Amino acid sequence: MKFTLREVIRHQLRPLPEVSTxxxxxxxxxxxxxxxxxxxxFETAKHLASMKPAKLILACRTPETGNKAAxxxxxxxxxxxVVCWQLDLSDPESVKAFADKFEREGGGKLDILIENAAVGLxxxxxxxxxxxxxxxxxxxxxxxxxxxxxxxLLKAEKPRLVIVASDVHYFVTDPNEADTDGVLQRLNDQKQKGKFYAIxxxxxxxxxxxxxxxxxxSSHLPRGTSLTVNAVNPGLCVSSLLRDLNPVVRIPLRALSRPxxxxxxxxxxxxxxxxxxxxLDGKTGEFLQSCKVDEPSDFVISERGASASRRLWTDTLADLSEFDDQVPVGVNRYLQ
Incomplete structure (x- = not known):
């Protein structure tokens, strides 16, 4: 799907259903x-809290702000x-500590995991x-x-994993570079040339x-599982994601986008x-936006995109295994 500026604005102005519906x-x-x-x-957690969960864990990098949010x-x-547990996604030791704590205190099963945390540097x-x-x-x-x-997640009745993506994936420069051996390592090389690798x-x-x-x-989930894995785009929102941008750029950008x-x-x-x-019961591997299943970028659904997805999977497992020996154990035990 080609996503033009006109499409962006159309999605932005589309009314979304109230959560109560x-x-x-x-x-x-x-x-x-x-x-x-x-x-x-925070707003997501607040909506979910109104649905009376047995436990709602706010996974936050800074416990002080997380406890206040709770x-x-x-x-x-x-x-x-509602409780706050410390989690810094950029630190594998923090991720391991969080998972270990959940094993001790989480209650054995996880029904919903919404991976929202991100940085925009x-x-x-x-x-x-x-x-x-x-x-x-x-x-x-x-x-x-x-x-x-x-x-x-696999112990729950109808578990869901929600990975927060964005419509900016439509606008990646030179996306075919994603279908390259060792793309993660290339992205980690500050001297790597090419628009795809630019900060x-x-x-x-x-x-x-x-x-x-x-x-x-999603493609590696075991047969017969009820677990679903989907990527979701919230659209352009007035949020703190741009907080690390130079104020000379950030302030005008916010002013222009606010309407x-x-x-x-x-x-x-x-x-x-x-x-x-x-x-959405049973729907997995989808891209969601405006509370509907939608088509991701032309690259994602192309043969190159499918190849990039497989390469990314392999490279990611290899890189994570260097930090956590339980990653390959879990993949071999729970996935196909």
Whole structure:
């Protein structure tokens, strides 16, 4: 699908259904939302809290803001089962500690995992692992958490994994470069030449990887499972994602986008819809936007896109296995 500026604006202005029209009873269900201390994650968690989950875990990098968010959600909804657990997706040790804690305290099964946490950097920065921060957080960390939580998801009755992508994946420069051996390592080389590898293209690339990875993981799910894995686009929202952008650029960009940008509450509806709407039962490997299944970019659905998805899967497992020896164990045990 080609996504033009006209299409972007059309989607932005499309009214989204109220959460009450597709809400469900989450009694007895365990839910995790990453990056839930502010913005889209916070609004998503607040909506889910109103559905009475047995446990709602806000997975946040900063416990102070996460605890405040949990208290605010409890006060707003009356849900007393909201807690904050520390999680830094860019740090594999943090991901492992989070998964280990869930094994001890999570209740055994996980019904909904919404992977919302992301960064939008516009300058080169490395995570503690040495990986470039955007790829470390938006792709590798997201993939790592999904694989570590897989055993608990597979124990639930109708579990859902929601990976937050974006419509910016339509606009990646030179997307065919994604179908390259060792693309992750190339992205981690600051001297790598080419528009695909430019830091100005990095956020878009990370969101393309979210779509490709969701499709790859879905294709490896065991036969007969009820677990679904989908990528979802919230659209352009008034959020804090641009906070790391130079103010000279950030302020005008926000001013220009404000007329069509969704509020974080409206944007969060697509996450909640992806997590609970009964009309999505059994649908997996899809790209969702405006509370509907939609077609991703022409590259994603092309033969090159399918090849890129397979390469990304293989490279991701190899890179994550260097940090966590339980990744290959889990893949061999739970996936096909």
């Amino acid at each position: 597709f809400a469900v009873d989450l009694t007895g269900k365990v839910v995790i939302v990453t990056g839930a201390n502010i913005g889209l994650g 208290a605010d959600i409890t006060q707003a909804t009356g849900c007393s089962t 516009f300058s080169w920065k490395r995570a503690v692992t040495g990986w470039e921060q955007t790829i470390a957080t938006n792709h590798l960390g997201t993939a790592h958490l999904a694989l570590r939580m897989l055993p608990f 100005s293209n990095r956020y878009q690339v990370s969101k393309l990887f979210n779509v490709l990875y969701a499709r790859a993981l 069509v940008a969704r509020s974080t509450e409206v944007g969060s509806r697509v996450f909640v819809h992806a997590a609970v709407a009964t009309e």
